[in-house]
Amino acid sequence: MEQIVTTTETLGLERQVRFAAPQQTVYRALTTASGISGWWMPTSGCGEHGGELWLDFPPGPGAMHVDLAQPSSRVQWTVLRCDFLPDWVGTRIRFELRPDGDSGSMLDFRHEGLTDELDCFEQCLQGWDYYLASLHDLVDTGAGRPGDRHRR
Secondary structure (H helix, E strand, O other): OOOOOOOOOOOEEEEEEEEOOOHHHHHHHHHOHHHHHHHOOOEEEOOOOOOEEEEOOOOOOEEEEEEEEEOOOEEEEEEEEEOOOHHHOOOEEEEEEEEEOOOEEEEEEEEEOOOOOOOOHHHHHHHHHHHHHHHHHHHHHOOOOOOHHHHO
């Protein structure tokens, strides 16, 4: 299936991504350290409800509290630390999954608090576009592009 990307910058950055894979597969890519490492950044920690995730952002670490991990439907993180982008601290990253077609799924993504008023907005917009496409590739083809954007 083809990826769909839309934007509204009112309360935060929003995107939609369509997957050929079922919700459960996308959910695993959002809640396991190996899954997140496969599309975003090297990650350790626990992606279950109440857990913490530690991401190896260049040039410094990031930490997310897992506010919600509702199997195959919703995931929400609150950014606790982000040395690379301090504007992120206190923002929330939400992933909502729903069925799409016979066996596919749709992801509604929102980074709440990431607005065009922040200095990092354009950089973050490009970053999320890249990494959500990487998530799409990981889930639907088995090969994401974790961290590649920062190596260019």
